[in-house]
Amino acid sequence: MYQYTEFDKAFVRKRAEQFRDQLERWQAGKLSDAEFLPLRLQNGWYVQRYAPMLRVAVPYGEISAAQLRVLGRIAQEYDDPEAEVYQQALKTQGALGTRYLPTHYAHFTTRTNVQFNWIPLSRAADVMDLLASVNMHGIQTSGNCIRNTTTDALAGVAVDEIVDPRPYAEILRQWTTLHPEFSFLPRKFKIAISGAREDRAATGWHDVGLHLVKNEAGEIGFKVYVGGGMGRTPMIGTLIREFLPWNQIMNYIEAIVRVYNEHGRRDNKYKARIKILVKSEGQQYIDDVEREYRQIVEIDGGPHTVPDAELERVKACFVDPDISHYPPLTGEEASRLLTEQAAAEPRFARWLQRNVHPHRNPALRAVTLSFKRVGQAPGDASADQLFALAELVEQFSAGEARVTHDQNVVLPWVHASQLQALWHKARELGLASTNVDLLTDMIACPGGDLCALANARSLPIAAVITERYQDLDELDDIGDIDLHISGCINSCGHHHSGHIGILGVDKDGKEWYQITVGGSDGSDLSGPPQPGKVIGPSFSAAEVPDVIEALLTTYRDLRTPGERFIDTVRRVGLDPFKQAGAAARHPQPVAETV
Structure with missing residues (x-):
């Protein structure tokens, strides 16, 4: 992990001190609500449907055991609403909705x-001071600025990696x-970097997507996508370089x-993202960027050219942990050991297949821990789970973990x-769900249960689908599939990129709920990223689980041996799935059941 310098640490502490002063002036009436609004947003503080929401930055997903413990402490000691606020929220949700308003929890987002x-x-x-004590903050997690840069959760360990993207x-x-x-950009701006052959960072869906590559001379550079x-x-x-x-x-x-x-639009926030400018201007936008770039390099002298020494300084922070205290293992020996253990314990074998990933060091593996299970919303982690996760990370992964855009956590350095x-301990703690990349490993935003922007609830839909599909053999038979759920068009649940997308x-x-089929985030060597297509009129909440079942049944009827859902959709087209969705529509209005 990157090691904060004294300057870095002082910067974060000073930012926390500055926020305390701003907060106290607002509380004293010296700052109006309107004046305080941009100040709190610049530090990650929103006000949502019922209460404030804090967004903490986890740059490119890397997080330490010490930081997880502080997050656990915040969840335990501070994520507890005033009684009247919470009770009012429960009343508006109704009896069934109460389980979707947990307290003493943190939530992992799709932007890590x-x-x-x-x-x-x-x-x-007080929370910002606590975060600063472990080099964390909420800077630029909100507002019309460059947000948290994301990358591949397997960065630095993936077997197909060309260049480690973390230093960049x-x-x-x-x-x-x-x-x-x-x-002060026209709108928020997001950057993602991939350094591997498979794009696990979903770069195509970002304002700027960067692919690290090597040319024929072996020189390192970037393919640059914008819009x-x-x-x-x-x-x-669009590829512009x-x-x-x-x-x-x-x-x-x-x-x-x-x-x-x-040139970006500032008169209409719905048309202010850079994607609108790139689409409307086309080649003219690319020409303007190249012209501006020549100005910066040839006339201004390239003031932001990265020196070799700076790259080497930052690279030195991303060194492999010392594993000399473990028995030396060749790749063949490690495989033989795991094969023997798997043969003796089928449940461990299933976990190895689903949750454990190859590593460029043959003696090591990367492990995905999933919190997704009945009774727990995608991305949620309780204070107790965060403390437990910190222990696992410290004991088994050299003190380092990665938050993923799938709302899971990866341990990248497991011998x-x-x-x-690790599996035994994770099972005891409820962190060993063997559903990675399967239907119940879904992405979902908090939706209308918590978010003021949402049109509909996401979490009850996620819960009903999770409860319906608890047979692991059935899930394995359905195979790899991305189900993404958003509570509104802002797509925090990435419904556009889901093989099946659900939009409230x-x-x-x-x-x-509107349902799309055929989307992809690009983490698929057999096809490019693409948005899903709507399969028909919207469905009531009660109809959605039956529609999902109809889509999956259609896939299982039409697939060829070994063919994944997304590949079947690409081969046969949308018509069979549109027909399945229409047939699953309830003939008469039904009472709301979720």
Whole structure:
């Protein structure tokens, strides 16, 4: 992990001190609500449907055991609403809704951040001080700025990696933090970096997507994509540079953003994302970026060219942990050991198949821990689970974990000889769900249960589907599939990129759900990223589980041996799935059941 310098640490502490002063002035009436609004947003503090929500940055997903413990402490001691606020929320949700309003929880987001939903603003400064004690903050997790840069959860360990993207992500994080050029953009701006052959960072869906590559001479550079995004107008990024030398990445992003700042829409927030500008201007936008880039490099002298020494300094933070205290294992020995253990314990064998990933070091493995199970919403982790996770990370993964955009946690440094011990402990703690990449490993935003922007609830839909599909043999038979659920068109649940996407919509003040099929986030070597297509009119909440079952039954009827859901959709087209959805519609209006 990146090691904060004394400057880094002082910067985060000073930011926390500044926020405390702002909060106290607001509490004293010296700052109006309107004046305080941008100040709290710049530090990750929203006000949601019922209470404040804090978004904590986890740059490129890397998180330490010490940081997890602090998050657990915040969940335990601070994520507890004032009684009257919470009781009012429960009344509006009804009896069934109460299970979707947990307290003392954190929530892992699709941008690898962490959110808390019930911290009173009166305690916000204390929380920011606590975060700063472990080099965490909420800077630029909100507002029209460059947000948290994300990357592959297997960065630095993946067997198909070309270049480790983490040092470049860290350099970009430092450079973009509070940069004046990036602080007042037309709209929010998101960057993702992939350094592997398989794009597990969903770069095509970002305002800027960067692919680390090597040219024929072995030189490192970036393929640069611009203009991807979800929301009201889903678009895949456009390739604007086939090869950009790695040390020019900041100069080039500055050119991208300068053109965006100059020509991006500011009169309509729904048309303000850079994707709208790229689509409307086409080649003209690319020409303008290249012209601005030449200006920066040739006339301004390339002020943001990254020195070799700086890259080496940052790279030195991302070293492999010392595993000399474990028995040395060749790849063949590790495989033989795990094969023997799996043969003796079928449940462990299933976990190995689903949750354990190859590693570039043959003696090691990367492990995904899933919190997704009956009674727990996707992405949620209780205070107790966070403390337990910290222990597992410290004991089995050299103190480091990764938050994933699938709302899971990866342990990237697990020795093969320790996998069985990790599995036993994870099972005791309820963190060993063997559903990774299966139907119940779904993505879901908090939706209308918590979010003020949502048109419909996401979590009850996720819960009903999870409860319906608890047979692991059935899940394995359905196979790899991405189910994504969003409570509104902003697509925090990434419904556009789901093989099956569910979008909550408002019809005459009631909750309905639009279903799409055939989306992809690009983490699939057999096909590019693409938005799903709507299969028909929206469905009531009560109909959604039956529609999902009908889609899966259609897939199982039509698939060829070994064919995944998304591959079947690509081969046969949407018509069979449209017909299945229509047939699953209830003939008469039904009472709301979720």
